[in-house]
Amino acid sequence: MYVGIDVGTSMVKAAAFDASGREIAVESRPVALDIRDGFVEQDMDEVYAAVVDVLAALTSGTAGPAGPAGVELAGLTGQGDGVWLVDAQGRPVRPAISWMDGRAHELLDEWMASGVFASVFRRTGSAMFPGCPGPVLGWLDRHEPKVLDGAATALYCKDMVFQRLTGVRATDVSDASMPFLDPRTRTYDDESLALLGLTHRRGLLAPVSDPVAVGETRGPGLPPGTRIANGPYDLPACALGAGVTRPGDGLLIIGTCLASLVATDTLDLEAGEPAGLYISTDRQGQWLRAMPAMVGTAALDWVLRTTGVRHAEVDALLDQAPPGANGVQVLPYFAPSGERAPFVEPRLRAELTGVSLETTKGDLVRATCEGIAFAARHCLEAAGLTGDLAVCGGGTRSPAWMRLFADVLGRPLRVVEGEVGARGAVLAAAERYGVELDAASWTRPTAVIEPDAGRAEFYTVAYAKHLAHLAEARRRGRGRGGG
Known part of the structure; x- marks a missing residue:
């Protein structure tokens, strides 16, 4: 039995697989988000307890849903970004600050105006947003310096769990990609830390394990001594779990956020608008060009x-309302921290237009689903998609929405269902430990959805209108003092 652990933003999951990649069982537990006035935090002890709980339920001997099989190895993944401050024992020194947090938007505004934002992107390939570690650590350094003084490490989510499970203090190249890693050297970029005014906090950054760190479990949840690997984080883990490794191929994750990833063997830090990031992978010379938009199922x-x-x-409702939603349009930028891909606008907010007394619930739902699909197309185009496209995430449970996505994107969708991130975490762990698994079998799609030619043509025109609407909204936002 192989176990994948995925520590999500609102749900912690553990999945068991057999050697062929068949999903045997899944256990999940919700975890809370504390959202107030643009601040979004999580209780680290609650998150870790949920991890222990799902693992115990999954692997508790013959009574567990996965049956009597022993755990060959485990792989860990989880949400990226944010700041998870811990002491030397891996215990929290304050609540974790989520990637959804918006408190650092004014600091990011300063960096965008001064050119620091663009300079860091050209060095690291990472476009910062309010909830990523650069701005969050900068905010904490200004407003909670004593908290930073008392912390041993500023971790990412899965790294906190890994340290609690094994005692090993480490991160990996994928998590470190945002925003401090030089993707060419695969080490922290001291010049970027200096640009951000964080040189004196460099000691808080966890050692980058390349390839991913491994250890043996010592606490509850998994049997003591279970081999476990830490990473990559959820976006690249999903790419592995969906079989997206060939340059030009892409993955669309329709989850809380809308993540678009394209595999590439080319690194160009000078071209295009600073947005998204290059995620370093365990394979030298290979990256994922990522556009993780804040917009998504939320x-x-x-x-x-x-x-x-x-x-x-x-x-x-999607089937009842026609393409174009009877003139209703939605710019679906509902996140408190604005948008981060394929552009960065911390103050951008959602807009609903074309609404009248004749507008139905179906129109509103379809317009929202169309707006999210347009955002996906924008991100995938910016990321350089040229090959096949896989899709995963909670949104795939809606067949009508998947047909809409295929029409808007104008290409077939390889649907990969199940716990794709946990599956990728196991594949990464197997590679690290030298355990041979058939990746093609593990990543086989469950369905392929073809676009309708007529609707695809309609949406090509509608997408151009969406881009024009978005450009105007961005201009208005900047006029109000936005990013």
Whole structure:
């Protein structure tokens, strides 16, 4: 039995697989987000307890849902970005600051105006946003310096869990990619730290293990002595779990955030608008050009809550409303910290236009789903997609939305269902330990959805209108003193 652990933003999951990649069982537990006035935090002890709980439920001897098989090895992945401050024993010194947090937007505004933002991108290939470690550590250095003084490490989510499980203090090249890693040398870039005014906090950065760190579990959850590997974080783990490794091929993750990733063997830090990031992978000379947008299923969830529509009704409503949603348009930028890909606008906010007394719930739902799909197309184009496209995440549970995505993107979708991030974490662990697994079998798609030619043509025109609407919204935001 092989176990993958995925420590998500709102849900912690552990999945068991057999040697062929068949998903045997999954255990999950929700974890809370404390959201107030643009601050988004999480209780690290609650997150770790959820990890222990799902692992114990999954592997508790013959009574566990995975059956009597022993654990060959485990792989760990989880949400990226944010800051998870711990002491020398890996215990929290304050609540974790989530990647969704917006408190550092004014500091990011300063860096964008001064040129620091662009300079760091050209050195690291990482476009900062309010919830990434650079701005968050900068904010803490200004407002909570004593907390930083009392911390031993500023970790990422999965690194906190790994240290608690094994006692090993480490991160990997994928998590370190945002925003301090030089993707050419695969080490921390001291000049970027100096530009951000964080040289004196360099000691808080965890050692970068290249390849990923390994250890043996010593605490509850998994049997003591279980071999476990730390990383990569959830975006590159999903790419591995979906079989996206060939340059030009891409992955769209339709989750809380909308992540677009394209595999590449070319590193160009000078071209294009500073946005997204280059994620270093365990393979030298290979990266993922990533456009992890803040927009995602959270935007649709807000519209459903506001309109009183249940998730089970979404497919029927999408089928009832025509393409174009009877003139309703949605710019789906609902996150408190604005948007981070394929552009950075910390103050950008959502807009609903074309609404009248004749507008139906179906129009609002379809317009929102279309807006999210347009954002995906924008990100994938910016990331350089030229090959096949895989898709995974919670949004794939809606067949009607998947058809809409195929039409908007104008290309077939290789749907990969199940716990794709946990699957990728196991594949990364197997490679690190030299355990041979059939990657093609583990990453086989469950369906392929073809676009409708007529609707794809319609959406090509609608997408151009979306871009024009977005450009105007960005101009208005800057006029109000935005990023």
